[in-house]
Structure formats: C-alpha cells, structure tokens
Amino acid sequence: MTVNEQIAIDHGLKKDEYTKICELLDRTPNITELGIFSAMWNEHCSYKSSRIHLKNLPTKGKQVIQGPGENAGVVDIGDNDAIVFKIESHNHPSFIEPYQGAATGVGGIMRDVFTMGARPIANLNSIHFGSPQHKKTKNLLRGVVHGIGGYGNCMGVPTIAGQTNFDSSYNGNILVNAMTLGLVKKDKIFYSKAAGLNKPVIYVGSKTGRDGIHGASMASASFDEKIEEKKPTVQVGDPFTEKLLLEACLELMAGDSIIAIQDMGAAGLTSSSIEMASKGNLGIEINLNNVPCRETKMTPYEIMLSESQERMLIVLENGKEEQAKKIFDKWNLDFAVIGKTTNSKKIELFFNEEQVADIPVNTLVENSPMYDRKWKKAKLPKKNKIKKENLKNLKIIYVLKKVLSDPNVCSKEWIWQQYDHTVMGDTIQKPGGDSGVVRVHGTDKAIAASVDSSAVYCWAHPLTGGKQVVCESFRNLISVGAKPVAITNCLNFGSPEKEDNMGEFVECVQGIGEASEYLKFPVVSGNVSFYNQTKEEGIKPTPSIGGVGLIKDYKKMITMDFKEIGNTVLVIGKTEGHIDQSIFARNILNEKNGPPPEINLFNEKNNGETLLKLIDAGHVKSAHDVSIGGIITAVSKMCIKGNKGINLKKPKYLINEIEYYFAEDQGRYIIEVSKESLKKVTDILNKNAVHFDELGTINEGQLFIDEKTKVAIDDLRTSNTNWLINYMSK
Amino acid sequence: MKSSVITFPGSNCDRDMDVALKKFGFKNKMVWHNDAELPKSDLVVLPGGFSYGDYLRCGSMASKSKIMKSVINFANSGGMVMGICNGFQILVETGLVPGVLLRNKYLEFICKNVYVKINNKQNTYFNNINNEVLKFHIAHNEGNYFCTKDQLKEIEDNEQIAINYCDKNGKTDEQFNPNGSIKNIAGIFNKEKNILGMMPHPERMIDPSLSGEDGSLFFNNLINNLK
Numbered sequence: 001m002t003v004n005e006q007i008a009i010d011h012g013l014k015k016d017e018y019t020k021i022c023e024l025l026d027r028t029p030n031i032t033e034l035g036i037f038s039a040m041w042n043e044h045c046s047y048k049s050s051r052i053h054l055k056n057l058p059t060k061g062k063q064v065i066q067g068p069g070e071n072a073g074v075v076d077i078g079d080n081d082a083i084v085f086k087i088e089s090h091n092h093p094s095f096i097e098p099y100q101g102a103a104t105g106v107g108g109i110m111r112d113v114f115t116m117g118a119r120p121i122a123n124l125n126s127i128h129f130g131s132p133q134h135k136k137t138k139n140l141l142r143g144v145v146h147g148i149g150g151y152g153n154c155m156g157v158p159t160i161a162g163q164t165n166f167d168s169s170y171n172g173n174i175l176v177n178a179m180t181l182g183l184v185k186k187d188k189i190f191y192s193k194a195a196g197l198n199k200p201v202i203y204v205g206s207k208t209g210r211d212g213i214h215g216a217s218m219a220s221a222s223f224d225e226k227i228e229e230k231k232p233t234v235q236v237g238d239p240f241t242e243k244l245l246l247e248a249c250l251e252l253m254a255g256d257s258i259i260a261i262q263d264m265g266a267a268g269l270t271s272s273s274i275e276m277a278s279k280g281n282l283g284i285e286i287n288l289n290n291v292p293c294r295e296t297k298m299t300p301y302e303i304m305l306s307e308s309q310e311r312m313l314i315v316l317e318n319g320k321e322e323q324a325k326k327i328f329d330k331w332n333l334d335f336a337v338i339g340k341t342t343n344s345k346k347i348e349l350f351f352n353e354e355q356v357a358d359i360p361v362n363t364l365v366e367n368s369p370m371y372d373r374k375w376k377k378a379k380l381p382k383k384n385k386i387k388k389e390n391l392k393n394l395k396i397i398y399v400l401k402k403v404l405s406d407p408n409v410c411s412k413e414w415i416w417q418q419y420d421h422t423v424m425g426d427t428i429q430k431p432g433g434d435s436g437v438v439r440v441h442g443t444d445k446a447i448a449a450s451v452d453s454s455a456v457y458c459w460a461h462p463l464t465g466g467k468q469v470v471c472e473s474f475r476n477l478i479s480v481g482a483k484p485v486a487i488t489n490c491l492n493f494g495s496p497e498k499e500d501n502m503g504e505f506v507e508c509v510q511g512i513g514e515a516s517e518y519l520k521f522p523v524v525s526g527n528v529s530f531y532n533q534t535k536e537e538g539i540k541p542t543p544s545i546g547g548v549g550l551i552k553d554y555k556k557m558i559t560m561d562f563k564e565i566g567n568t569v570l571v572i573g574k575t576e577g578h579i580d581q582s583i584f585a586r587n588i589l590n591e592k593n594g595p596p597p598e599i600n601l602f603n604e605k606n607n608g609e610t611l612l613k614l615i616d617a618g619h620v621k622s623a624h625d626v627s628i629g630g631i632i633t634a635v636s637k638m639c640i641k642g643n644k645g646i647n648l649k650k651p652k653y654l655i656n657e658i659e660y661y662f663a664e665d666q667g668r669y670i671i672e673v674s675k676e677s678l679k680k681v682t683d684i685l686n687k688n689a690v691h692f693d694e695l696g697t698i699n700e701g702q703l704f705i706d707e708k709t710k711v712a713i714d715d716l717r718t719s720n721t722n723w724l725i726n727y728m729s730k
Numbered sequence: 731m732k733s734s735v736i737t738f739p740g741s742n743c744d745r746d747m748d749v750a751l752k753k754f755g756f757k758n759k760m761v762w763h764n765d766a767e768l769p770k771s772d773l774v775v776l777p778g779g780f781s782y783g784d785y786l787r788c789g790s791m792a793s794k795s796k797i798m799k800s801v802i803n804f805a806n807s808g809g810m811v812m813g814i815c816n817g818f819q820i821l822v823e824t825g826l827v828p829g830v831l832l833r834n835k836y837l838e839f840i841c842k843n844v845y846v847k848i849n850n851k852q853n854t855y856f857n858n859i860n861n862e863v864l865k866f867h868i869a870h871n872e873g874n875y876f877c878t879k880d881q882l883k884e885i886e887d888n889e890q891i892a893i894n895y896c897d898k899n900g901k902t903d904e905q906f907n908p909n910g911s912i913k914n915i916a917g918i919f920n921k922e923k924n925i926l927g928m929m930p931h932p933e934r935m936i937d938p939s940l941s942g943e944d945g946s947l948f949f950n951n952l953i954n955n956l957k
Contacts, residue, residue, distance in 0.1 A: 149839050153869070154780040156742025240740050240783025332739065418839045420869045422931075423778075425746040428939045439939070554939065
C-alpha cells in the first residue's frame with residue numbers, strides 16, 4: 001500500500017503532521033512507518049498538547065528519586081526502601097468494553113510499577129460514571145468493578161482505596177483511573193534507558209496478537225456514533241500471565257543481567273523499543289520474524305502496533321541470554337531474542353529479510369509535534385446569595401439523610417467488597433477510610449495512599465479546583481497519621497482543541513502546581529487523558545490525584561471511627577459557611593452556580609502539620625477530613641463507623657445552623673480527643689494559630705443536634721449503606 | 731514442626747501462608763509445583779490464589795500438577811494436608827475431599843470478615859480450641875460448596891463438616907451464608923480428618939493490626955496439636 005495524505009489522516013494524523021513526517025524522512029513513509037509515527041505522535045503517547053504546561057509542575061524534592069519521564073515515579077521512604085507509583089487512565093477502552101477496559105487498565109499500571117523492579121503492594125482506582133439514571137451506567141459500573149477485581153484479585157495485590165463518582169457529564173465518557181504502588185530497594189531500581197552496543201533485545205511474556213491495534217490512537221480521539229466499531233481496539237487481559245510475568249521479571253531482576261527494561265503498554269512494541277533507544281541515545285534493530293505471534297500471517301504493521309497485554313522488552317548483558325531464558329521457561333513464558341542495540345540512532349525493522357522500517361529515533365521523540373493550544377481563562381463565578389428563609393424551612397435530619405444517601409457520598413462497600421483488599425497480609429486500613437494503608441512488609445513502616453478528584457469544583461473554577469484536589473489528597477493522608485510524600489496525577493479532560501476545555505486543563509494544572517509546590521508534595525508521575533468527549537459534549541474537568549504518605553510507626557495509624565463514649569470532638573479549621581458548589585447547594589437547593597470554596601494554602605499546611613504533631617504525640621483517637629457534605633456528614637460517617645453517637649453543639653457563630661453543618665470550607669478535620677488530652681490539644685492548636693471549634697461529646701448511639709433534634713446512628717447507617725446496594729440489585 | 735507450602739503458577743497467598751506458619755513456629759519450605767518429591771513434612775498446605783488462572787475450572791489443572799502425586803500419597807497415608815481457598819478447590823478436584831465449589835450465589839467476588847462455627851473438634855486442626863466461633867476472612871469468587879444428597883448424608887454421618895458460616899453467636903442461618911454454600915459449609919474434612927479444605931484464610935488474621943487474631947489462635951493450636 002502506498003501511503004498518502006488521506007491514509008495519514010485516517011491514522012489520526014493532521015495534514016501538517018503528515019507533511020512534517022515526509023520532511024523529516026525526506027521521503028514518503030511506508031505503511032509500517034506511518035503506523036509507527038501515528039502511534040508515537042498521538043496525544044496519548046506524545047503529550048503534544050500538554051507537555052508545554054506539564055513542565056511547570058513541581059517534580060523535585062529530597063524524597064524524590066525519580067520524577068516524571070520513567071515508567072513510574074519513585075520516592076525514598078528511608079532504610080534503603082523506595083515506593084514506585086503511578087496512576088493511569090483507561091477511559092476510552094472502559095467505555096467501549098467495561099470489563100476488559102478496566103482490567104487491562106489495572107494490568108497496565110501494575111506492569112509500569114514492576115518494570116522498575118518493584119513488587120506491587122497496593123492498587124487504587126478512581127472511577128467516574130454518568131448519572132445513575134442513565135441507561136448505560138449500571139452495566140458500566142458492574143463491568144468496570146468486575147474488571148478491576150478480576151485483574152487485581154488474580155494478581156494477588158490488594159486494592160486498598162478508591163473513589164467512585166456519578167455525574168451526567170460522564171454519560172458518554174466514563175473515567176477509569178488505576179493506580180499502583182510498589183516496593184523496591186533503593187539500589188535495585190530498574191530503568192528504561194538502554195546502554196551499550198550490540199546488546200541483545202529480548203521479548204518476554206505473552207505472544208503478540210491482533211488485539212488493541214491502534215488502542216492509543218483510539219484513546220486520542222473523541223467518540224462518535226460509530227463507537228461500537230471500536231471494540232476490536234480494546235485489549236484483552238490475562239492476569240494469570242501477568243502474575244507469571246511479575247514473578248519471572250522479579251526473579252531475573254534479582255541478578256545483574258538487565259541493562260534496561262520497559263513494558264509494552266500503549267503502542268506496544270513501537271513505543272517500548274523507541275523509548276529505550278531514545279533514552280539511551282542509541283539505535284535498535286529488530287527482526288520481526290522473531291517476535292512470538294499468537295496468530296499466523298501477522299504483518300510488520302500489526303506486530304508493531306499490537307497492544308497485546310503482558311509483554312516486556314529487555315536489553316540484556318551479552319551472554320546472559322541462556323540464564324535469563326531458563327527463568328522464563330520455568331514460568332512458561334515466551335522468551336525471544338528479537339534484536340540488538342546499534343549506534344545508528346535509528347529504529348530499523350526487518351521482516352522476511354527485507355527492511356520494513358528505517359526511522360531516526362529523534363524524529364519520533366524529540367521532533368514530535370508540540371502545540372501551544374489556545375485556551376480561555378475562566379472567571380471566578382459570583383457568589384450566590386442564599387435566602388435565609390429557604391434554609392429555615394429545611395429539616396436538618398432530612399437533609400443529612402439525603403446527603404448521606406447521595407450516590408457521591410454513600411458507602412461504596414458493594415464495590416470494594418469485590419476487591420481482594422487483604423491479600424499480602426499487610427493491609428492495616430481497608431477501603432472506606434480516608435486512605436488505604438499497607439505495612440511495608442516486615443518493618444514498622446506503613447504507606448498510606450488515597451485517590452481524589454473534585455470535578456465539580458474544577459468545573460466551577462479550574463484554578464481553585466486544581467489546588468483543592470491536591471489539598472484534599474494532603475488531608476486524606478494526614479487524617480490517617482501519614483506524612484504526605486508525593487503525588488501522581490491523572491488529568492482527565494475534554495478536547496484540547498476547544499479553548500474552554502484547554503483552559504480548564506491549563507488552569508487545573510496551574511492550581512495543582514501551586515498547591516503541590518506550597519505543600520512540598522511534588523508530582524512524580526502521571527498521565528494525561530484528553531478527548532473525553534462524545535461529539536460536542538465533554539466531561540467536567542477531572543484531575544485525579546493519587547497521594548502517597550509515610551507512617552513511620554504503623555501502630556500510630558489513625559482511623560476515622562469514633563472510639564470512646566465521653567471523648568470530645570473538635571473541628572480543626574475555620575468554618576466560614578461556604579455553600580456554593582457544595583453538595584447541599586447543588587442537590588438540596590438545586591443551585592449549580594457559584595464559586596468553589598476558597599483554598600488558603602497557609603492554613604492547609606499549618607492545620608495539617610499541626611494535626612500530624614497531635615497524632616505523633618498520641619493525642620488523637622480518631623480523625624477524618626471534612627469534605628463534601630461538610631461537618632455533619634463527616635461526623636456522621638465517624639459515628640457510623642464507630643457505632644457511636646455524638647451530642648453536637650454549634651458554636652455561637654453568626655452563620656446559620658445549616659450553613660455551619662453543610663458548608664464545604666476547606667482545610668478542616670474532625671478529631672476525637674480524650675478528656676485528659678483536651679487541654680494539651682487546645683494549647684497546641686492555639687500555639688500554632690490553628691482555629692478550632694469544640695463540637696461535642698461522643699455518646700452511645702444517637703446524633704443529637706443542638707439539644708433539639710436527634711436521630712439514631714443505625715438510621716443514618718441505613719441511609720448511607722442502602723443506596724448503592726439497592727441501585728445495583730434493581 | 732516441618733511444613734511445606736506448594737506454589738503453583740498463579741498461587742498468590744503462598745507467601746502469606748509462609749509468613750503465618752513461620753510466625754507460629756513451623757519450619758516452612760516452599761515447594762514448586764513441578765517438583766516430584768515432597769520434603770519431609772508434618773503439614774502440607776495448598777495455598778490460596780488463582781492457580782493456572784482459574785482456567786478450565788478453579789483448581790482442576792493444579793490438581794494434575796507433578797507435585798500433587800506426592801501430596802496425594804502423603805494424604806492417603808495419613809499426612810496432614812490443608813487447602814485454603816484455591817487450595818480447597820484443588821483438594822475437591824483431586825477427590826481427596828468430597829463435593830465441588832461453585833461460583834458464589836450472587837456471582838460476585840466477596841472479600842470480608844465472616845464468622846465460622848467449629849462443627850467438629852475431634853481432629854488435629856480444631857482440638858483444644860476453646861472458642862465455638864472464630865472470626866475469619868474470606869476472599870473468593872468460587873466458594874459455593876455443593877454436593878449430592880447422598881454425599882451430604884455421608885459427610886454428615888462421618889462428621890466431616892469442619893466449619894459453617896454463622897453470626898458472631900454461632901447461629902448458622904442462611905442470612906449468614908455469604909456465598910450460597912449448602913448447609914453454610916465453609917470447610918470440610920476427609921473421612922479420616924487428616925485433610926482439611928476451607929474457604930476462609932486464617933493466615934490473614936494473625937495480627938491485631940490486621941482484621942483480627944483468630945488466625946493466630948488457629949495456627950498456635952495447630953502446631954501444639956501436632957507436637
């Protein structure tokens with residue numbers, strides 16, 4: 001087939017991009033070469049619209065061993081231990097085929113982590129669905145949950161935390177973001193940079209099939225009515241093979257034969273070989289006849305673009321082939337020498353003794369397009385004036401029950417009970433808390449992780465929203481007693497070619513950058529997913545932040561359940577009564593406009609760090625950050641989890657009771673302290689200039705509000721637990 | 731006391747079991763599925779996981795592994811063999827214990843704490859445990875125990891039911907049955923009671939920081955009974 005402009009356009013390339021390819025090669029590419037360019041230059045692999053903005057994110061810190069640019073980020077947790085982690089999207093495939101899309105998302109992110117030599121120790125996910133009433137939502141939710149569980153459970157890696165949201169903006173584009181944390185010795189981290197000439201290039205893992213061809217290109221385009229036709233672009237996962245691959249790779253990594261290793265993720269053999277060559281400033285020569293194939297008569301084009309799962313590419317030291325092959329034989333996995341490193345700085349492919357591609361590596365990587373897309377700055381919306389009489393008629397218990405049973409607040413136990421969250425025997429905080437926590441096996445240390453996003457706030461004002469998500473992650477780690485270490489981000493947005501959506505991206509990234517810089521909570525890895533768009537309709541801007549924190553002594557970990565009757569409950573941080581964009585405003589008052597709550601980074605840092613001091617001194621019995629639904633929602637969840645009640649009393653503020661209890665002001669935490677510690681705690685808070693209110697005392701099982709209204713905790717639990725179970729069983 | 735944990739391709743609770751056995755004083759060895767000989771053992775454990783990816787049928791391919799010949803011989807000569815979760819599925823596939831394990835009633839993987847009632851203490855596994863009810867942990871997709879009426883009668887006549895799902899007071903109602911198992915069966919013995927297959931994972935309950943410590947109780951008691 002002779003390549004022309006139309007074929008290039010059919011591959012998702014733009015007209016001028018095709019012209020540039022011809023110029024760079026100084027000839028017309030053949031079809032295999034065009035396929036390779038289209039795979040490397042699509043949005044998903046090249047970050048062509050986002051690179052220019054991402055470079056402003058803070059990525060450094062003394063704890064950072066490896067920032068963005070590798071398979072995953074790496075942070076130092078002391079004693080020669082390091083944590084490797086990353087979050088990645090698998091949105092488009094999951095909408096087309098929810099089980100396989102979600103499953104391979106989980107498989108892909110785990111491979112990114114164990115490629116670096118780390119054994120995965122925890123999985124997390126952030127999943128977003130359309131309105132519960134939308135006809136596709138229930139099946140998509142079921143499929144995604146089964147897919148995540150199907151893969152993670154089989155791998156024997158606990159899924160320790162996550163987030164599930166519903167919003168009609170995801171009706172046509174669900175989001176599936178998967179995150180993995182791995183544990184590695186600091187001196188045994190593996191990278192993807194090839195080095196040395198004439199080193200064997202090895203293919204290991206599953207055979208290559210015709211699945212997933214152009215998966216990355218599919219993920220770089222909007223959906224239209226022909227979406228069903230895209231099913232063949234979704235990969236099929238085999239967690240069993242991945243488990244074998246994990247064990248075989250870790251066994252090989254225990255020796256010293258690997259120079260570089262890279263998993264074959266998006267754009268398969270193409271991106272893995274090119275990345276290794278590019279980072280090593282080398283060339284790679286591959287004989288495609290040696291690639292293990294699942295099907296007969298596969299063409300070079302298909303072999304290079306297949307996204308078959310569970311495959312790795314390794315550059316080995318000379319003479320180590322036999323020894324390495326033995327390991328892969330033991331695990332029943334394919335092992336093939338498919339090529340070698342060269343000094344040509346080109347990617348050279350051969351098939352049936354003919355050269356089928358000859359491309360300088362730099363044309364695919366450094367010379368890939370980079371766009372400074374036009375974007376529109378968002379205005380801060382005006383505050384709404386909420387009429388006090390509208391609030392007066394509301395019964396607080398009625399509102400509370402409505403909030404607790406809201407799809408975005410309710411208990412997600414139906415979901416996480418389908419994930420094995422206890423395998424590996426180190427999960428000391430299960431899903432349902434502020435963060436999941438796993439011990440660093442055989443030590444006193446533990447790692448906390450959470451994943452957050454606040455699409456509503458980001459939609460209302462991207463800059464504030466971007467900051468807020470980072471702060472929320474910070475708080476979720478602190479609430480369990482962990483010192484925040486670093487974050488990974490998964491940036492889910494609409495089309496970068498639309499100024500509004502691009503503006504949302506730019507300003508969210510700016511907000512993320514500002515907050516992570518201030519909180520010394522750097523971004524060490526991440527991924528961008530654009531074109532979450534069906535026809536003209538884009539999703540709400542949804543950056544997901546995966547946060548990782550360290551607990552030095554796991555016995556000091558904090559959980560959110562109220563512990564003891566008679567203990568005092570405080571709220572740390574000032575409640576100003578910010579109602580706009582709260583779940584209360586949106587779902588009870590049906591008011592969707594207005595600004596999100598403001599972020600004061602000084603208070604965030606000060607409140608969080610002071611709370612960590614209190615926890616470290618052993619004064620805190622339970623803690624929970626205040627997020628959507630405000631103080632009363634947070635307190636109710638602590639009651640439900642602890643099977644206790646509370647006598648709540650609103651302090652003498654000027655704001656209304658409803659505003660006090662449901663406002664979503666930021667930087668706040670609820671904490672439980674014993675009567676004996678109370679004085680010490682308030683002294684420390686005062687000394688550090690942290691605002692706090694005393695909320696009340698823990699009782700046996702009633703939520704008593706200002707001595708007027710009461711409700712049994714069992715009643716609240718029913719509201720909180722039943723929505724999802726009922727929804728899924730209908 | 732010497733123990734052996736068999737690792738099949740796809741086993742994923744083998745390390746957890748190794749950690750648990752060692753914690754309670756066993757000298758444990760990991761044994762590869764492709765080995766022919768079992769090391770000298772006082773206890774052999776088939777661990778949880780997804781041996782052979784659960785392909786064909788859970789446990790069926792693993793039951794034909796090379797090492798299983800030795801395990802079966804060991805078991806038939808009275809050796810102590812315990813299968814947990816996928817290990818239980820492997821045991822039923824070998825026929826060492828009766829019955830089959832079907833997909834959970836609601837067709838979903840379940841990971842949660844459960845209570846089990848000890849049904850028979852006249853054996854090395856549960857003898858001397860004072861509690862009637864233990865808090866264990868399950869994590870499986872195919873734990874719905876089923877057998878024919880005749881088999882059930884035989885199992886009951888021979889007192890082969892080891893543990894039943896129940897509430898914290900030991901009530902074995904259907905509402906405390908997480909997966910649809912016949913008679914709330916969570917674990918069974920062979921006739922001679924030297925082989926135990928059960929769905930719950932005691933190795934995940936060996937530390938107060940984890941879900942609980944009834945696993946510690948179980949392993950402590952087991953090693954003492956073996957001594």
